[in-house]
Amino acid sequence: MSQALWLTLQALVGAKHVQNSEEAVAYLTDRQGRYVGQVIAAVHPANTEEVAAVVRACAASQTPVVVQGGNTGLMGGATPSADGRAVLLLLDRMNRIRAVDTDNDTLTVEAGCILQTVQQVAREADRLFPLSLGAEGSCTLGGNLGTNAGGTAVLRYGNARELTLGLEVVTAQGEIWDGLRGLRKDNTGYDLRDLFIGSEGTLGIITAATLKLFPRPRAQVTALLAFDSLAQAVALLSHARSGFGAGLTAFELLSAECLALLQEQFPEGPRPFKGTRQPWFALLELSDNHSEAHARETFEHVLGEAFEQNLLADALIAESLSQSEAFWQLRENMSEAQKRAGRNMKHDISVPISRVVAFVADTDALLQQHFPGVRHYTFGHLGDGNLHYNVAHPPGSTVEAHMAHYAELSQLVHDSAHAHGGSISAEHGIGQRKVDVLARYKSPVELDLMRRIKQALDPHNLLNPGKVLAGGQA
Ligand code: MLT
Ligand code: ZN
Numbered sequence: 001m002s003q004a005l006w007l008t009l010q011a012l013v014g015a016k017h018v019q020n021s022e023e024a025v026a027y028l029t030d031r032q033g034r035y036v037g038q039v040i041a042a043v044h045p046a047n048t049e050e051v052a053a054v055v056r057a058c059a060a061s062q063t064p065v066v067v068q069g070g071n072t073g074l075m076g077g078a079t080p081s082a083d084g085r086a087v088l089l090l091l092d093r094m095n096r097i098r099a100v101d102t103d104n105d106t107l108t109v110e111a112g113c114i115l116q117t118v119q120q121v122a123r124e125a126d127r128l129f130p131l132s133l134g135a136e137g138s139c140t141l142g143g144n145l146g147t148n149a150g151g152t153a154v155l156r157y158g159n160a161r162e163l164t165l166g167l168e169v170v171t172a173q174g175e176i177w178d179g180l181r182g183l184r185k186d187n188t189g190y191d192l193r194d195l196f197i198g199s200e201g202t203l204g205i206i207t208a209a210t211l212k213l214f215p216r217p218r219a220q221v222t223a224l225l226a227f228d229s230l231a232q233a234v235a236l237l238s239h240a241r242s243g244f245g246a247g248l249t250a251f252e253l254l255s256a257e258c259l260a261l262l263q264e265q266f267p268e269g270p271r272p273f274k275g276t277r278q279p280w281f282a283l284l285e286l287s288d289n290h291s292e293a294h295a296r297e298t299f300e301h302v303l304g305e306a307f308e309q310n311l312l313a314d315a316l317i318a319e320s321l322s323q324s325e326a327f328w329q330l331r332e333n334m335s336e337a338q339k340r341a342g343r344n345m346k347h348d349i350s351v352p353i354s355r356v357v358a359f360v361a362d363t364d365a366l367l368q369q370h371f372p373g374v375r376h377y378t379f380g381h382l383g384d385g386n387l388h389y390n391v392a393h394p395p396g397s398t399v400e401a402h403m404a405h406y407a408e409l410s411q412l413v414h415d416s417a418h419a420h421g422g423s424i425s426a427e428h429g430i431g432q433r434k435v436d437v438l439a440r441y442k443s444p445v446e447l448d449l450m451r452r453i454k455q456a457l458d459p460h461n462l463l464n465p466g467k468v469l470a471g472g473q474a
Contacts, residue, residue, distance in 0.1 A: 002040045005061050009043050009087070012053045017044040017093070027068055027088060028079065035076040035432065038084030039066075046093050048168060048176055048207045055205065056174030058087050064462050065089055067201040069143025070114065072135035074346070075431025077147065077200045077467050091142050094207060100125050105213040106165060106182040111142025111206050118211070127213035130157035130249075134332045145206050148198030150427030152331070155383030156249045156287075157214065159427065161197045166210035169196050172203075172458035182210045195453065200429055201464040203457045217249070217287035219295040222324035223303070226278040226314040231357045233280050236311040237382055240284060243302030247295075250285035251383035252331050258379045262330055265337040270326045278313050282382060283331050334379055334388075342399045344377065344392035345406055347413045351422035353385045360387070363416040367391060371409055374402070386426040389413055414441065430468045439470065 009018045021028060024042035029035065040063065045051045058065045064086040068078035080086040091112035098108040102125055109118055115136040122129035131144060133151030143149070145167070150159045157163060166181040169192075179193055196204050227233040233253060240248050254262075256279045263271050273281065288295035299317070306312050318324035338344055351359045360378060367374055373394030380388040391409060393402030414424040418441050430438050439447060447469075454461070454469055465471050 002063075005057060005063060005087070006041055008057045009041055009054060012057060013043055013045045013050050017046070018042070019044075021084065024088060027071060027090060030076045030079040031072055032074060032076075035079040036082060037066075037080035037086075037088075038082055039080050039086050039088045040084065042088040042090055044090045044093050048094070048170065051089065051091070051094075051170045051205060051207055052174045052176050054087070054089065054174075055170050055172070059172065059174055059460070059462060062460060062462065063087055064465050065205070066464050067091070067142070067146070067205050069111070069140035069146065070135065070138040072139040073143065073147060073431060074348075074428045075425075075433040077429055077431030077464070078143065079432070081466060089205065091140065091207065097121050098208060099210075101182060102127065102213070104182050106210050107213055108166075108180055108182070108208060108210045109141055110208045111140060111145070113141045115139050115141060115144055122213055123216065125213070126216055128216045129163070129211060129213055131160060131163055134335055141209060141211075142206050145197050145209055146199065146201050147429040148427075150381065150384065150386065152250050152252055152381065154381060154386075154427075155251060156246060161194060163212050164193065164197060164209050165212060167193050167196055167206055168208040169204040169206055172460070172463050176207075177204070180208060180210045198429070200431065200468050202454060202468050203463065205463070215289060217289060219288045219290070219292040220249075220324065221286045221288070221295045221299045222318040222327050223284050223299070224272050224316045224327050224330075225282045225284055225312050226273050226276055227280040227282070228278060228313045230280050230360055232311060232313070233282055233382065234353060234356055236282070236306055237353065239306050239309070239311050240302065243305065244286050244298065247286050247288055247298065248284070248383070249287040250283060252283040252380070253382040253387070254281045254283070254331065254334070254379045255279065255377065256281070257375060258334060258337075258377050259330075261341060261377060262333055262337050265340045266333055269333065270330060272316050272327070272330070273314065276314065283327055331379075334377075338377060338390060338392075341392070343403060344390050344399075345403070345409055345413075347389040347391070347410065347417075347424075348386070348426050348428040349389055349413065349417035349422055349424060350384065350386040350426035351417055351420045353382070355420040355422070356382065356385060356387065359416060359420045359422065360389075362420075363389065363413055366412055366416060367409065370412060371405060373397070374409075381427075384426070385422070389417075410437070411440075432467055435466070435468065435470050438468070 094112040
């Protein structure tokens with residue numbers, strides 16, 4: 001059976017674009033090194049028709065299909081299972097820019113485009129494509145849409161779903177749905193686009209998208225702010241929102257422990273606020289459509305008011321592009337700093353912004369009660385109520401001993417987020433890692449609706465089985 005499929009796949013996309021598990025080894029382990037898969041074949045189709053033909057061939061032999069982008073996901077959503085039953089679909093050859101329409105402010109690109117390339121194409125058209133995240137140099141647009149990626153500009157521009165107007169999708173039956181509409185208004189029934197986005201390759205395979213473009217800011221001011229408390233940071237966020245309006249394009253939180261870790265792991269990097277004892281910091285970015293002078297004037301006015309109202313303790317304003325890049329580098333190095341320091345328990349929760357302070361206070365206290373001495377590395381996208389609430393082993397203990405309590409500790413964190421009206425996955429998705437966790441927090445009604453959608457679109461459970469919802473692995 002698999003030999004016949006292998007030959008069919010070779011005939012469909014060309015022999016040199018079909019690899020076995022050995023040749024495709026780089027795609028078979030997830031970025032965290034947590035999951036390792038096997039496949040019948042890894043296939044690199046050249047265009048949407050070839051994707052559709054591959055899916056039809058797989059459907060005919062009841063072979064699961066797993067699609068993978070840049071393999072930068074954190075939930076194992078793009079890693080096939082170890083049973084070796086699946087075909088892995090890689091869209092790296094599908095990286096064409098199909099259209100740039102500056103009058104409509106849209107860009108149509110294929111799913112295999114690297115996010116940074118999409119940003120660059122927008123820039124060359126004097127526009128902004130605002131999706132921005134640490135992995136942008138290697139993640140692909142298809143992966144961004146499959147997981148409804150978030151990142152650092154969500155508070156102003158929204159996540160991947162909100163940046164997308166149209167999609168082209170290959171269905172589980174191998175049909176092509178051309179939904180590449182560049183329309184900002186289209187009230188014609190169920191929104192299939194929003195169903196496929198964030199479905200992690202379980203409902204269809206996104207092969208291209210029409211994206212929204214925005215005016216490119218003429219100037220940006222970046223600052224690192226220090227706070228006496230998390231409540232003060234939340235109050236400043238609210239002040240900055242009303243003072244800057246749509247100009248507020250980032251508000252990224254770092255705890256003092258995170259800043260110390262960054263300085264320990266990147267000793268050659270910047271050392272802002274060295275010696276200060278504030279517990280919380282934030283990176284704030286103001287974008288301005290007029291000029292540098294206007295941006296700085298607005299910035300100083302709003303920050304001046306904030307100082308008068310005791311909404312912050314200190315501020316460092318970037319004086320040059322390179323200083324601003326250094327501030328951003330600090331924030332973007334957080335994942336790497338944690339990796340260098342040894343594994344910790346990552347959580348990607350969101351709560352309403354009004355509950356952030358209570359969530360952190362309650363959860364920190366709860367964890368110290370159950371796991372005395374654990375260290376908290378809390379950072380993230382405060383402007384979206386999205387915290388990476390990460391927990392490392394207590395001093396004197398080992399990473400291994402700490403990780404042995406993963407399920408128990410994470411459940412406390414997720415229960416707490418849920419109790420505060422939050423989500424157990426704000427932007428990293430469900431993949432295979434959080435399938436069971438999801439089932440604990442979604443109501444039976446919601447889970448049943450999700451299962452019925454899956455059943456309707458992929459009745460044989462061939463698209464990325466075992467991801468998002470419980471079911472057969474591939
Ligand atoms: C981030 O915001 O830096 C990432 O979403 C968190 C991560 O990579 O763990
Ligand atoms: Zn994040």
